[in-house]
Amino acid sequence: MTNAVELRNITKFFPSSNVLANNNVSLDVRQGEVHALVGENGAGKTTLMNILYGLHPPDSGQIFVNGTEVQVTHPDDAIRLGIGMVHQHFKLVQSFTIAENIMLGMEPNRYGLLQKRDEADQVRELANRFGLPVDPNARIKDLPVGMQQRVEILKALQREAQILILDEPTAVLTPQEVKELLAVVRNLAERGRTIIFITHKLVEVKDVADQLSVMRGGKMIGTRNVADTSIPEMASMMVGRPVLLDLDKKPAKPGKVVFACxxxxxxDTSGIPAVRHLSFEVREGEVLGIAGVSGNGQTELVEAISGMRPVDGGQMLFSDQPITHDSVGRRRNRGMAHIPEDRIKIGLNLETNLDENLIVSRYKWPEFNRMGFLIRSAMSRFAADSIKQFSIAAARPGGEIATLSGGNMQKVVLARELAGDPKFVIANQPTRGLDVGSIEFVHRALIAARDKGAGILLVSVELDEIMSLSDRVIVLYRGEIAGEVDPQTVTQEEIGLLMGGSKLVAGKP
Ligand SMILES: Nc1ncnc2c1ncn2[C@@H]1O[C@H](COP(=O)(O)OP(=O)(O)O)[C@@H](O)[C@H]1O
Ligand SMILES: [Mg+2]
Known part of the structure; x- marks a missing residue:
């Protein structure tokens, strides 16, 4: 059988970022299969698919669709060839209905003067045909993300896509929505559609894909049958070395309460309560995980705890002392550390060098400061130690940090925040955007801090991360605690229901 897609020796250089995003990449995708395209952030996956979809011209290389060489210079060419793409950031018109979005751009040329009702009927018929029920008259802005994604998929199917590219479709979904999407993808493949499924979650690859292709650093590393490839094998193809995926952590030994809300x-910024009457405690030597879909009050909560946002009511205690109105600096002096969500905007100052970034919160410490003068040699020694201890690749004392990779920047933040053994660490999305290897490192560092007695508050939208690191988990929904669960015994299903807003009744969602 001919392949649905063949990419031959695709090369793409971006002068603006000086990056060779695709370096002589070839890929064969068989008709009717789910083909996972995996790789760390920046590996070149989106670029390769954007080339196939006509969004970027390749510098060189060839594209074959169903065995015929084609020129794809615009998405219209791709659509004509039966290729559809659902991007990471949806391109729907928020104020339009589902039907209007799906039919957008199609009415005049293909259907003449199409009545609204026909439009809705068409969409209903399409939705039923593919088992993707939607309400054609609902407005996009009122829909959960999973439903918006469904609309994007229907939109591609309405344009008769035979080859559907999904770029990290599960990144924004709850576990239930992920499960539904994976079922939809399998179902489309069974009806003969070809699906290219970009992800970096290897469990999903196992669940949904027939083959996987791994990219790293702009190159194609290889293609394998999913059935014959273990998850650790996939991970080491992605990272280029063996990766330990299972965190062998010992049971927690919780001590005194170190932090309480x-x-x-x-x-929130517009004055609407984002966190409501929240109470919880974090003990020394434990990781309390806060699970939840992004946007349920996590950002505001972390800002309030770290001292960056005022609270409207209630109090916060640090080792039994009230700190509700303390500044960021006073909280730090008590032993609070913060690994922020946005390591570039808040975590680091890219304009100063590595040494200054590492000691920024400690410049008053006697070892770095003599009567107001920074002691450069001590800073440099501290930088050298940090580089070694946290294996910060491509860094040197006094060196620039703007050129470091995301993983290495995060190691700089960790080195700074975990130095001096803080009593309480807030880790907010600590592995967002990092590759598997760096994720492993960050996880180990947090557990090591816990085992030295720190209380850790882990806030993450990555459920796998919450489940593997936390000793206790609370689920945040619309700024309130939907429930507390034991990560050892709770199922993905139960926690997913809580994330979607179901309350716990007698210990069960
Ligand atoms: N439009 C662009 N202009 C400049 N550089 C880009 C552009 N798109 C991607 N890149 C760079 O190309 C590399 C690969 O990016 P991308 O294809 O998005 O990777 P992935 O999807 O695997 O995370 C990255 O280093 C990225 O910064
Ligand atoms: Mg991408």
């Missing part, structure tokens, strides 16, 4: 309410 009592009835805390926090407003």
């Amino acid at each position: 009592e009835d805390v309410t926090v407003s």
